[in-house]
Amino acid sequence: MISSSSFTIISKCTVFPEQKSSLGLLKLSVSDLPMLSCHYIQKGLFYTRPPLPIDSLLSLLKRGLSKTLIYFPALAGRLTTDDDGFVYIACNDAGVDFLHANAAHLTIRDILSPVHVPDSVKEFFAFDRTISYDGHFMPIAAVQVTELADGIFIGCTVNHAVADGTSFWNFFNAFAEVCRGVNKLTRPPDFRRNFVNGSLAVLRFPEGGPQITFSSDVPLSERIFHFSREAILKLKSRANKWVDNRLTVEVEILGKQSNDGWKPQSDNNQNPNGKITSVIGSWLRNAVSNSQVTETADQTVEVSSFQSLCAQLWRSVTRARKLPPSKPTTFRMAVNCRLRIEPKVDPYYFGNAIQSIPTIASAGEILSGNLRACALLLHGNVIAYNDAAVRRVVEDWEKNPRCFPLGNSDGAMLTMGSSPRFPMYDNDFGWGRPLAVRSGRANKFDGKISAFPGREGGGSVDLEVCLAPETMEGLEKDSEFMQYVS
Template sequence: MPFSSSSSSSPTLISRCTVFPEQKSSIGTLKLSVSDLPMLSCQYIQKGVVFTRPTLSIDALVCLLKRGLSQTLTHFPALAGRLSTDSAGYVNVACNDAGVDFFHANATYLSICEILSPIYVPDSVRKLFAFDGAVSYDGHFKPIAAVQVTELADGVFIGCTVNHAVVDGTSFWNFFNTFAEVCRGVNRISRPPDFRRNFVKDSPAVLNFPDGSPKVSFNTDAPLRERIFHFSREAILDLKSRANAPPLRKRMENGFSIEAEILGKQSNDGWKINGTHTPNGKKMTVVRNAVLKSPRYETVTEEVSSFQSLCAQLWRSVTRARKLSQTKSTTFRMAVNCRHRLEPRIDPFYFGNAIQSIPTVASAGEVLSHDLQWCATQLHRNVVAHDDATVRRGVEEWEKNPRCFPLGNFDGAMITMGSSPRFPMYDNDFGWGRPLAVRSGRANKFDGKISAFPGREGGGSVDLEVCLAPETMAGVENDLEFMQYVSFD
């Protein structure tokens, strides 16, 4: 733990306790799915929010948070459990009401400005989270979740640390939002989690660890620079316009064409086949990469999304900053939510991991010699093609060779995009207003790891938490094509 009783550069631990669910769980045991198991080698998710100081005294605030957490765990009993491996090798969450850790710390030497104003995210931020360095497999003997509330000179930071084999980003933020909702005094939570184990199927696959517990797959000691780049709504729209102009028309083998019209990432992710309606209410049929060899095609509208446009610009600028050879293969990985991709769809608040990683590969020469539209189109095609059949095919391939998900930049030319600007990170009013900012801990960070957050002002603005090798970060900061879209407000 990063606590100290003497150093002015580390929080002082005031108290530590175990918080139990207000009501006993009746769920029993939840088997980890084929989407959960690969995360056992990942570190715990660490995300938190910065607030101005509430009018409550700190003692009253801590009591409020403990009581609210206990009530919230009643709705999320898996977080109060522990991992267990049965005699057949299956890893489960035992919903045994063992509780979560709650820490109250003091860091009044640190102001909100000192957290948010520096160009690079300061080292002090990682000290605002519990379980630093913990790997998800550790949930066998460590709490699945922990909450740390830290007093600042002029505010408070609430950080949540949750086992990544038990939650993905959707489940994490549903828990965090519900925690705030309960503390705010609502009588009925708005988004109850769905604990059915219906992600694809009940797989017989077993993940073995012949060398003991799994280890992280990246160098945790490699030097990194971490910076939050803010993109206003106007900047995002400008990028999207570049990615879609001139009008996107791609000639197909038999003379039919594809044009543009899925608006935004959510709509982009929401299509269905056979002329069914998309979330924006427009009837359409999507032609996917997987069916391009079919003898007939329909003309459809298909627009590169705002987020894909931003990702494409990042791909170009990071590739340029890395000074790779023209023939070097580069990979841009995007984590996607599979809840709405499956047929039948699973509940939007399915609790657990329901994600897969989509890699898009191109040589450095291709990324830099083509324009933004070309890069964005490569990303877009892969996202659109990731349908029910693709998800199930990925599961089948994993079952043939069960393994943990390899996080890292193994060849010096990889980018991994996580989180989402559509997660409700600012819907966390605990009773004294919305957060000022979102920050994350040190977990799962390496050269090329990017996390997308919504901008606080909303409206389609985006914050990118960018982790890069120092020399690569310097190159991106000197890349005018990238920096012209960054806001410095």
């Protein structure tokens, strides 16, 4: 029994697949290998107290997990590296960890009601700060069930070199389906190694394995910002109103000058400031003529709801960081490449089929324009990310194999992970939908953002935002951002 203050690990065991696997070895792809230096994924869900005794609940979950592992044999395996340096998942039925913990001194409200996410959530997950490379000698996955005073938390931890967010939540969904008695999975995983497969590149590691590429000891402030459907629609509407910012600003300047201390002059019609009015009219005609092509192009582009939200976050965090105008800033977005590559792979391909799109602009550029200008930068990069772009990233990596550089190396980066499209609230184990999503300590640094769907659905979004405390304080005072938060 392991105890930390009033938090106690009551039991721990290994759950094995109900049937032996015949899958054998699965080679890690060029999208899996860079994740070996990342922490295991840690995501979990709060539930009201189930209508059955805790021993019965644990038995139900263990049986369900054992059956689910039949369909997800990779999670019950271990990593192995051959003599040539290629890394594989050995689907050897070694099993996953299952832990039962008690935190009965806490209520669900104790966790969800504070403005900032309390540190106690970090204890609801196994394998804290574990690097994915460690899957060579420890389980690839773990499930921890934590009892609270008025509910439970089910936390899943999965090796990030084995699964991305799509694969993680597909497993979680399947686990819930099996536990509530579904006989056939809604979305069976696809274990064919057909996503950028066949690479001969080898990722070499120092003795003892790789290390994470950021400091996990830096103080962070973490908060969940909720955006209702109505707020998201307002943001999208604002981002899709075409405004020639240069035109607006310069007309305002000229208009101000026409009413300032210029010496009045009359035209032939005895109109004071006639020359100024003429200048404005001439300038407007030229400006409209010169910007006609840009206006037409911009008006045809619709920025998505999520891109609008990301653009607003980028602007507000950049402002809160008080960066010099010339400072380059980066907004990274994780993109699912399953349907971007040709030929397309199965939507439930199991593994990492993601890449990170960096959009770079100076702090001055981000803040001097309007929301649409910022959103168009993100939109353009996402739209352009096609099969050729995916393969260019693969080719570049093969020339210089390396771990993914997660972190905020220059103090001006934001990294968006997860997705509001993930079916997080579909995880009904038999006694109702979850109440809330939370994550562990894994892969968090100043500027790490995770997007979750809002529980009410309909396009609502929750952003889990991790920032330096002083930056978080600035963001919370940013009226442009906070007007959309509920």
